Amino acid sequence: MVSAVHAWSERLAQNGAQFTGSIIRDLLRLTERPEVISLAGGLPAPECFPAEELTMAAEGILAREPLAALQYGLTEGYRPLRALVIERMKARLAIDVAQEQVLITSGSQQGLDLLGRLFLTSGTLVAVEDPTYLGALQAWHPCAPRYVTVPVDEDGLNVDALERMLADGVRPQFLYIMSCFQNPTGITLSHERRRALVEVVSKYGLPIVEDDAYGELYYGEERPLPVASMDMEMHGELRHVVYLSSFSKVLAPGLRVGWMAAPEELISKLTQVKQGVDLHTNSLSQATVYEACRDGLLDRHVPFIRSFYRTRRDVMLTALEQHMPEDVRWVRPEGGMFVWITLPPHVDSTQLFHTAIKHDVAFVPGATFYANGGGQNTMRLNFSLPTPAQIEEGITRLGQAVRDVI
Ligand SMILES: Cc1ncc(COP(=O)(O)O)c(C=O)c1O
Numbered sequence: 195m196v197s198a199v200h201a202w203s204e205r206l207a208q209n210g211a212q213f214t215g216s217i218i219r220d221l222l223r224l225t226e227r228p229e230v231i232s233l234a235g236g237l238p239a240p241e242c243f244p245a246e247e248l249t250m251a252a253e254g255i256l257a258r259e260p261l262a263a264l265q266y267g268l269t270e271g272y273r274p275l276r277a278l279v280i281e282r283m284k285a286r287l288a289i290d291v292a293q294e295q296v297l298i299t300s301g302s303q304q305g306l307d308l309l310g311r312l313f314l315t316s317g318t319l320v321a322v323e324d325p326t327y328l329g330a331l332q333a334w335h336p337c338a339p340r341y342v343t344v345p346v347d348e349d350g351l352n353v354d355a356l357e358r359m360l361a362d363g364v365r366p367q368f369l370y371i372m373s374c375f376q377n378p379t380g381i382t383l384s385h386e387r388r389r390a391l392v393e394v395v396s397k398y399g400l401p402i403v404e405d406d407a408y409g410e411l412y413y414g415e416e417r418p419l420p421v422a423s424m425d426m427e428m429h430g431e432l433r434h435v436v437y438l439s440s441f442s443k444v445l446a447p448g449l450r451v452g453w454m455a456a457p458e459e460l461i462s463k464l465t466q467v468k469q470g471v472d473l474h475t476n477s478l479s480q481a482t483v484y485e486a487c488r489d490g491l492l493d494r495h496v497p498f499i500r501s502f503y504r505t506r507r508d509v510m511l512t513a514l515e516q517h518m519p520e521d522v523r524w525v526r527p528e529g530g531m532f533v534w535i536t537l538p539p540h541v542d543s544t545q546l547f548h549t550a551i552k553h554d555v556a557f558v559p560g561a562t563f564y565a566n567g568g569g570q571n572t573m574r575l576n577f578s579l580p581t582p583a584q585i586e587e588g589i590t591r592l593g594q595a596v597r598d599v600i
Pocket of ligand 1: 236300301302303304327330372378405407439440441442447450451452
């Protein structure tokens with residue numbers, strides 16, 4: 195008799211057959227022992243969730259306007275929330291768009307998925323930073339695109355390398371970037387390069403997908419303005435950039451509420467695609483986010499999150515100074531949740547991972563984040579979730595593991 199599993203597996207579509215477990219998931223299974231300190235995750239700290247305000251908001255909306263929370267809604271998103279997002283983008287980011295240019299998404303992850311469905315098919319080319327966000331590669335995996343990678347240094351994407359690539363006739367569907375506190379490197383695109391980037395993409399007509407998941411988590415005086423706002427400044431409208439952001443890092447990721455801003459024709463297409471995916475983003479979540487934020491919760495709460503994570507970042511940087519051998523390098527992140535480590539060229543961080551697990555500490559080997567391979571001697575450390583004491587102890591153990599391997 196044919197087993198049920200076999201009956202399904204032999205019918206997998208060509209794209210379905212491409213779904214395989216990620217190495218990262220297999221490795222992270224090894225970190226589940228309670229004695230292991232994990233610097234591998236990427237989760238926000240639960241202490242940063244404004245749970246009380248969200249509870250009150252959800253209760254309030256259910257009591258006063260149950261239909262806004264319980265009925266099917268518009269695919270474009272809950273109108274008051276769209277208006278709030280528009281107001282915030284204008285006031286804080288100098289991105290001035292109309293209601294028709296905004297789509298509420300089920301997390302910014304869904305924005306990546308929708309873009310993939312609309313623009314990518316098997317073999318089409320996408321330009322990504324090297325390294326890039328693993329979740330974007332996963333979102334586009336079913337479309338089976340090919341990647342062209344653009345190197346990143348301490349000032350972010352190497353715009354000269356991008357221009358050389360475009361001058362050589364390479365024509366990706368779009369360029370995907372994280373301009374602030376990139377995942378995995380924590381690096382931020384410098385002001386000069388932002389300007390240069392908009393000039394280059396304007397010259398070649400290359401669309402940009404700007405993922406600003408971490409922009410509000412800045413630990414200096416202020417955040418850099420998104421590339422999208424520079425696009426607006428230079429062209430008087432959002433022309434080359436699709437801007438994605440989210441409430442995941444400033445409220446709570448379990449709400450699954452994000453948004454995208456883009457030229458109106460594109461939002462209209464993306465809305466049609468989203469309709470077939472989930473009809474609309476969870477109504478209760480959208481209404482709760484609006485209700486919680488309409489009286490200025492973000493302005494009160496996000497500074498707390500910044501100072502909470504700034505402390506953890508500083509603890510990690512100090513511990514790295516104390517415990518890492520001299521030839522290990524890292525970039526001081528000005529925001530976000532990660533520190534990116536470069537080991538001496540001969541050290542393979544996947545091997546190091548197994549040594550580190552013996553020392554009861556875990557991280558993510560950096561090679562995972564390279565779309566076309568490379569980065570064997572790199573790794574990503576998370577400082578948002580572990581406590582300061584765990585960070586200190588974790589880096590002490592990691593320093594020992596690195597010494598063992600070197
Ligand atoms: C760079 C980046 N983009 C997008 C996401 C997805 O976030 P969400 O879908 O929760 O908005 C993440 C999550 O960690 C991320 O790191």
